Amino acid sequence: MMELRNASLQLGPNRILEAINFSVQPGESVCLVGPSGCGKTSLLRLAAGLVDISGGSVENRFACTAAVFQEPRLLPWRRMLDNIALGLKARSVPRKERLEIARELADSVGLADKYTLFPHELSGGMQQRVALARALAVGADLLLLDEPFSALDVGLRNEAQELVQRLVVDRGIASLLVTHDLTEALRLAHRVVVISGSPGHIVYEHRVDEPFASRTQSWLYEAAAHLLRQPVVNESFLYKPQSEVA
Known part of the structure; x- marks a missing residue:
């Protein structure tokens, strides 16, 4: 299990994240969504131990954690x-x-x-x-994924999503995924966590109970529309940061 308790991150004079509380359970897929600049990638780096926490705590009890970021490296x-x-x-x-x-x-x-x-x-x-x-x-029993499919075309992106989905369902690998795409989050997640604001903080959590096998394209579009009808979620995606910090 990984757990963040009242976690905050400050880089120089900039407060990036504030009062972050959530966990990732074994075999669970959690997707972080929100506008550019809200601190999603910074949160993933915090979870990976690549940056030092400024306040609160991060506890990772998974045996092996591996990360895939936007750049292949x-x-x-x-x-x-x-x-x-x-x-x-x-x-x-x-x-x-x-x-x-x-x-x-x-x-x-x-x-x-x-x-x-x-x-x-x-x-x-x-x-x-x-x-x-x-x-x-x-x-790895925990994968940290920072928009790993953004460079793929539609067909290959679907294949890669299916691969990650199989890892979660068949092998029980936990994952924490950053994405801008609500339908991608709904396809892959047990829980969708919406982050917004400056500093970034969690504004909404949504548990996805639909079985993975039943998450058709039409279901994904309807579920995304339902999420966007939540005022706090809609406002989050309209949020325009002054600088890109995620």
Whole structure:
């Protein structure tokens, strides 16, 4: 379980986040949505331990946490399979075994014919899929995802969403996902957490009880429209920050 209690974040003179309280349970998918600049990515970095908390606390009891951010952050001198297997190499997994795992994951994210390519030979969408496969390779029980599908076209985005959905449903991997897309959040989440304001704070939480298998496109559009009819949610997406801090 991961839990944030009254968490706040200040960077220099800027108060980025204030009074954040929520948790992620084992096997649970939580999606953070809200306007640009409200601090969603900063909150994800706080959860990942990449920035120091200014107040409150963050407690992470998951055994292994892996992150996928907006930039793939691949090693340019490593071929695709070696990038996927990077975390396994750090754990001293034998090369033959880690490359076998990397191939299986590459196949699962639609990169079966790209094994020997370097990052600069891959499209932006392909690079992001490599980053997702790299996070999965280490056997994480919590995935932190910062808009990992934003560089993918519609078809590949649907495939990647289905992959993450299977990880949550079939393998019981917990996830904390940042997205601007309400339909994406509703497709993947057990809970949708809306953040807004400056400093960013939680203004609304919505539990999604519909079974994953029943979340059709028409259901997603209707559910998103229902959420946007909530005044506090609608106002959040109309919020225009003075500066981009997320």
